[in-house]
Amino acid sequence: GQNIDQPTEMTATEGAIVQINCTYQTSGFNGLFWYQQHAGEAPTFLSYNVLDGLEEKGRFSSFLSRSKGYSYLLLKELQMKDSASYLCAVRGVRGGGADGPTFGKGTHLIIQP
């Protein structure tokens, strides 16, 4: 089976840094995604990791450790518009066939002034 855990809710202050963690247990591993979803809107892609290490993209960075089944999304210089849900998704490998990723429940991030 596949299991993905991330905190339900986090609160941070405008201008600060926040780290959202994600742990996973999957049948094989073929990449980890982070998506951002504002209330009432579709998820939008933030980052993709398939090898261990840190991927940096502007104010957002994502880290992966495959041996630990662990990833985090780091958001710097937080802005009010960063208030959203952040979804961790893992693509496993099942039966060798085409596969859709499995999503965690998402972390609702609240940015306070």
Place this chain on the structure above:
Amino acid sequence: ETGVTQTPRHLVMGMTNKKSLKCEQHLGHNAMYWYKQSAKKPLELMFVYNFKEQTENNSVPSRFSPECPNSSHLFLHLHTLQPEDSALYLCASSQVAGGPDTQYFGPGTRLTVL
């Protein structure tokens, strides 16, 4: 039109009705997906189509019936639904299924079953 579009955006139906959700992607992708998003639950993958062939059905009840006539269009036919089927139904596409490609999501159809 660009990206992934879905119609209708909102749908209210009775348990005996038959309705269809439509998804269209203008990205030249070959894989399309249906997801269900309920409150307090993770996105649940329902169906995957790769090059018009269904490659995954995540034990979805038969009252949900997908159709993929070509790589750009995906339908979800609904009949005799239950109130617990009320949710946001999201369509997504990617270059191919099973690869590292990013999924692009449509805005979703908010479904209410009375």
